[in-house]
Amino acid sequence: MNLLGRAEELVLLAVWKLGDDAYCVPIKKHLVKTTGKDWVFGAVYAPLERLEKKGLLQSSLGDPTPERGGKRKRIYKLTKAGVKALIEVKKVEKAMWDNISEGVLEKLL
Amino acid sequence: MINKKTTYPGVPVIAERILKLFSDDLENTKSGDFEEEYNENIKLYGVKKAKLLYRRQILKSIPAAAGQSIYRSLIMFKNYLRIAYRNFANNKVFSSINILGLSIGMAVCLVIIQYVVREMSYDKFHENGKNIFRLRTDSITDGKLTDSGADCVAAAGKAVFEDFPEVLDYVKLSRTSAGGIFAHKERKLEFREERVYFATSSMFNIFSFEMLLGDAEKALSEPNNILISRSIAEKYFKEDNDPIGKSLSFNGVLDYSVMGVFEDIPDESHMKFDILTSFPTMLRYGDWVENSWAYTTFYTYLLLKDGTDPVDLEIRINESIKSQVEEIRKEWGFKPVLKLQHLQDIHLRSNHVREIEQNGDFRLVYFMLIIAFFVLGIAWINYINLSTARSLTRAKEVGVRKVMGAFRYQLIKQFLTEFMLLNLIAAAISIMIMQIALPYFNAFTDMHISFTLWLSASFWAGFILLILTGGLLSGFYPAIFLSSFRPISILKGKLINSVKGRGLRKGLVGFQFASSVLLIICTLTVQQQLRYLQKKDLGIDVEQTLILKGATVSADRSRETYVKRVETFKNELQKNPSVISTSISNFVPSEDVWLILGARKVTDTVERQKEYHIMRVDHDFFDLYDMEMISGRAFSKDFQSDERAVIVNETALDHLGFSDPESALDQEIIMKNNEFKIIGVVKNYNQESLKEAFEPTLFYLTDLIRGRCAIKLNTGNISETISYIKNTWDNYYPGNPFDYFFLDENYHALYDSERQFGKMFGLFALFAIIIACLGLFGLSYFTTIQRIKEIGIRKVLGASEMSLVRLLTRELTVIIAVSNIIAWPAAGFLMVKWLQEFAFRINLSWKVFFTGFAVTFIIAMITVGYQSLRAALSNPVNSLRHE
Numbered sequence: 002m003n004l005l006g007r008a009e010e011l012v013l014l015a016v017w018k019l020g021d022d023a024y025c026v027p028i029k030k031h032l033v034k035t036t037g038k039d040w041v042f043g044a045v046y047a048p049l050e051r052l053e054k055k056g057l058l059q060s061s062l063g064d065p066t067p068e069r070g071g072k073r074k075r076i077y078k079l080t081k082a083g084v085k086a087l088i089e090v091k092k093v094e095k096a097m098w099d100n101i102s103e104g105v106l107e108k109l110l
Numbered sequence: 111m112i113n114k115k116t117t118y119p120g121v122p123v124i125a126e127r128i129l130k131l132f133s134d135d136l137e138n139t140k141s142g143d144f145e146e147e148y149n150e151n152i153k154l155y156g157v158k159k160a161k162l163l164y165r166r167q168i169l170k171s172i173p174a175a176a177g178q179s180i181y182r183s184l185i186m187f188k189n190y191l192r193i194a195y196r197n198f199a200n201n202k203v204f205s206s207i208n209i210l211g212l213s214i215g216m217a218v219c220l221v222i223i224q225y226v227v228r229e230m231s232y233d234k235f236h237e238n239g240k241n242i243f244r245l246r247t248d249s250i251t252d253g254k255l256t257d258s259g260a261d262c263v264a265a266a267g268k269a270v271f272e273d274f275p276e277v278l279d280y281v282k283l284s285r286t287s288a289g290g291i292f293a294h295k296e297r298k299l300e301f302r303e304e305r306v307y308f309a310t311s312s313m314f315n316i317f318s319f320e321m322l323l324g325d326a327e328k329a330l331s332e333p334n335n336i337l338i339s340r341s342i343a344e345k346y347f348k349e350d351n352d353p354i355g356k357s358l359s360f361n362g363v364l365d366y367s368v369m370g371v372f373e374d375i376p377d378e379s380h381m382k383f384d385i386l387t388s389f390p391t392m393l394r395y396g397d398w399v400e401n402s403w404a405y406t407t408f409y410t411y412l413l414l415k416d417g418t419d420p421v422d423l424e425i426r427i428n429e430s431i432k433s434q435v436e437e438i439r440k441e442w443g444f445k446p447v448l449k450l451q452h453l454q455d456i457h458l459r460s461n462h463v464r465e466i467e468q469n470g471d472f473r474l475v476y477f478m479l480i481i482a483f484f485v486l487g488i489a490w491i492n493y494i495n496l497s498t499a500r501s502l503t504r505a506k507e508v509g510v511r512k513v514m515g516a517f518r519y520q521l522i523k524q525f526l527t528e529f530m531l532l533n534l535i536a537a538a539i540s541i542m543i544m545q546i547a548l549p550y551f552n553a554f555t556d557m558h559i560s561f562t563l564w565l566s567a568s569f570w571a572g573f574i575l576l577i578l579t580g581g582l583l584s585g586f587y588p589a590i591f592l593s594s595f596r597p598i599s600i601l602k603g604k605l606i607n608s609v610k611g612r613g614l615r616k617g618l619v620g621f622q623f624a625s626s627v628l629l630i631i632c633t634l635t636v637q638q639q640l641r642y643l644q645k646k647d648l649g650i651d652v653e654q655t656l657i658l659k660g661a662t663v664s665a666d667r668s669r670e671t672y673v674k675r676v677e678t679f680k681n682e683l684q685k686n687p688s689v690i691s692t693s694i695s696n697f698v699p700s701e702d703v704w705l706i707l708g709a710r711k712v713t714d715t716v717e718r719q720k721e722y723h724i725m726r727v728d729h730d731f732f733d734l735y736d737m738e739m740i741s742g743r744a745f746s747k748d749f750q751s752d753e754r755a756v757i758v759n760e761t762a763l764d765h766l767g768f769s770d771p772e773s774a775l776d777q778e779i780i781m782k783n784n785e786f787k788i789i790g791v792v793k794n795y796n797q798e799s800l801k802e803a804f805e806p807t808l809f810y811l812t813d814l815i816r817g818r819c820a821i822k823l824n825t826g827n828i829s830e831t832i833s834y835i836k837n838t839w840d841n842y843y844p845g846n847p848f849d850y851f852f853l854d855e856n857y858h859a860l861y862d863s864e865r866q867f868g869k870m871f872g873l874f875a876l877f878a879i880i881i882a883c884l885g886l887f888g889l890s891y892f893t894t895i896q897r898i899k900e901i902g903i904r905k906v907l908g909a910s911e912m913s914l915v916r917l918l919t920r921e922l923t924v925i926i927a928v929s930n931i932i933a934w935p936a937a938g939f940l941m942v943k944w945l946q947e948f949a950f951r952i953n954l955s956w957k958v959f960f961t962g963f964a965v966t967f968i969i970a971m972i973t974v975g976y977q978s979l980r981a982a983l984s985n986p987v988n989s990l991r992h993e
Binding site for chain 2 (some may be wrong): 011024025026029033041043044047062065066068069070072073074075
């Protein structure tokens with residue numbers, strides 16, 4: 002399996018964490034909060050659509066709400082492949098950070 | 111449905127539009143996201159800030175979104191390419207005809223563009239280019255234009271420069287007696303240099319020729335200085351890096367100091383010179399070279415102030431020289447009129463006498479562009495015809511695509527992509543063809559076209575633009591046509607009406623034929639005229655005649671020894687049995703006679719004086735060239751009085767005002783203030799190229815000639831005879847290079863540019879016809895395939911093979927007939943125009959027109975007839991059993 006891009010990885014994780022409420026606005030909010038960077042919608046749509054194309058996410062149309070000007074939400078959900086991809090990411094992450102004790106990097110500064 | 115407007119302020123309109131433009135937001139989920147955030151921000155920061163944030167959000171999202179949409183269209187594009195490839199591979203006839211035709215067409219186009227660009231780029235490299243004008247002189251005698259020279263009277267340049275403040279600078283050049291034998295004495299190097307001019311000091315200030323060494327202005331203002339080109343420097347001084355201050359001897363009488371070296375003159379200059387001699391050197395011929403208003407042969411260029419109106423200036427100049435003109439008219443009988451001519455018009459639009467070199471012709475450039483247009487147009491038409499004719503094969507694809515949800519514009523995009531791809535492949539091939547074929551082309555046409563354009567960005571821009579526009583224009587109709595099919599009727603298997611698009615196809619085939627006919631007629635007429643030029647009886651014998659360029663370095667200091675040496679040299683040559691006769695004259699036939707003098711009958715007043723070409727000849731001249739005397743006799747040694755005798759040609763007889771050849775005999779004329787008696791009238795012969803009419807010419811006797819020595823040989827061993835002549839020459843005229851040419855070759859060379867034109871024209875016409883035939887072949891191939899069932903049924907019902915062939919070719923016969931009728935007047939018009947260039951020309955012959963018809967008809971019948979015959983002969987079972 003191809004490794005996910007960093008943006009894809011973050012978005013995938015965010016979708017999973019948000020559960021039933023995973024559409025673009027909260028995803029973006031979550032990303033802004035966790036990364037501390039300013040994300041624009043365009044930068045969120047691209048990985049979302051790529052992930053859907055790869056079959057790691059699937060989307061469905063949600064209910065319209067008044068604050069959305071009566072427009073519907075596109076709600077994303079992880080597929081089985083998506084969950085597997087996250088496990089894979091976690092494994093790789095863990096392997097990469099293995100044997101590196103807490104605070105070692107900070108000492109280098 | 112919730113009415114958002116009552117609850118929330120609307121989102122910024124323009125930003126929302128941009129969002130729609132860039133995203134494929136079918137269910138509006140994305141704009142919903144943006145709007146949700148916007149409404150939240152209103153609560154947090156107020157409307158103003160929220161709008162700002164909304165806009166920023168959208169603008170920042172564009173790169174990512176655009177990336178997505180390009181990516182998406184690339185996927186489709188990839189599919190188009192794949193389908194295009196499959197189509198090309200499946201229909202080899204179709205794709206090879208198109209690619210072959212297009213690439214040949216483009217290669218022809220490239221050659222022509224290269225040629226045209228070169229012709230148009232003459233004299234464009236001068237920084238002051240747009241402000242440089244040539245001042246030239248027309249001579250008006252008796253109210254009629256009698257001479258229209260590229261050169262100017264001697265005094266005009268300086269006078270105009272001094273009188274008019276808007277004339278910033280001027281330069282005067284003359285090649286009269288400037289060329290000759292230049293020798294490096296120590297190295298014993300001697301060469302005849304002919305591209306030599308006297309030049310005044312501003313030469314390099316006005317023109318942007320590049321000086322490599324030395325100060326041109328200073329060098330040209332003092333006598334006996336010369337500037338030489340880089341190649342001349344290499345020729346005489348070889349490894350000697352600094353020729354400055356060295357000397358070269360001129361004709362053995364003068365020593366010139368080399369005061370500067372300039373870069374070789376580029377090909378794209380209407381004047382090319384190897385050596386410039388400072389103008390003060392010329393003063394040794396007399397001060398007329400400075401202040402004569404009668405003597406022309408001085409090429410004069412003016413540098414005008416920015417924004418000067420040349421038309422107005424020309425009028426004022428002529429106004430200012432009135433008194434001088436009047437004096438000239440009284441003394442010489444003609445009025446000089448000064449004319450301004452833009453430097454950059456000289457190469458293509460100037461055709462005066464005494465041009466510095468043979469100029470180009472803008473009409474030829476247009477001719478070539480027309481051919482380029484035809485050739486490429488014919489190739490593009492092939493695509494239109496073939497792709498609409500075989501629309502049946504693409505119909506199912508179009509149907510399926512439409513059913514799957516393709517919009518029409520997407521189909522159009524697909525077909526255009528396909529055609530563009532075809533064009534690109536052809537363009538790539540055409541450049542290869544050009545690279546491979548150019549040397550052969552140059553050898554065949556004797557041109558020097560090199561494909562230098564590929565270095566220039568503007569060429570690529572133009573070439574790509576040409577392919578795009580031409581491609582779009584010719585690809586558009588088939589794309590519209592093919593995408594118009596209705597999926598239901600196609601997929602039901604209903605036969606598509608193949609009549610659709612046939613009218614247009616017929617028209618386009620007609621256009622192809624008409625252009626082919628036009629090109630055939632033009633080619634044949636040009637060839638006929640060329641053959642006529644070479645075959646026409648010139649009125650003189652030019653075969654087996656060797657011409658020696660005269661000796662200019664001479665040890666003889668007195669007239670007697672000079673004449674004596676000429677006499678003994680001629681006698682020495684006559685001793686060889688291969689030499690029939692020899693003659694010395696200032697010009698030989700085939701040369702431009704630039705010596706022109708005024709003359710008139712003794713009984714006429716000076717106002718009736720006209721200008722005549724002057725040939726100075728010896729006693730053997732008329733005999734050697736086998737010229738026919740109409741009345742009187744040629745010069746003879748038996749008559750001492752012939753020193754003051756003149757022989758006139760028929761035209762001169764007419765100009766002098768004699769009614770018949772007999773009555774002119776023993777009459778006197780005045781020339782150079784001396785009286786000459788007419789002793790004979792010679793029949794007109796073609797001294798110059800057949801483009802020129804017969805000029806009025808006077809022949810008089812001289813023994814002091816440094817011009818040409820003609821030697822008539824019999825058909826013995828030519829090379830042996832030449833080496834005999836060379837030995838004799840070296841004995842009599844040491845220090846003079848042995849330069850010779852053959853007279854018939856020189857006549858031949860007069861038509862080099864016409865021959866070049868004829869060859870180019872013929873070659874390109876051939877390509878045009880080949881491409882048209884390719885297209886016709888393809889068209890008949892596809893239409894016959896489509897009618898194969900019809901043919902089968904007809905055959906089963908008893909139609910004969912011949913009647914089937916007739917059926918299939920009938921339509922084409924009509925098209926050919928109509929296109930001939932259209933092409934004939936156009937070709938006739940063009941060719942009459944072209945032939946007007948020649949004083950001696952053929953009449954347009956009906957045979958040529960008929961040949962145009964016959965060739966197209968036969969080729970078309972062979973191409974189509976072959977297909978039809980094959981279809982007619984095929985077994986109907988094969989075509990019908992599947993139903």
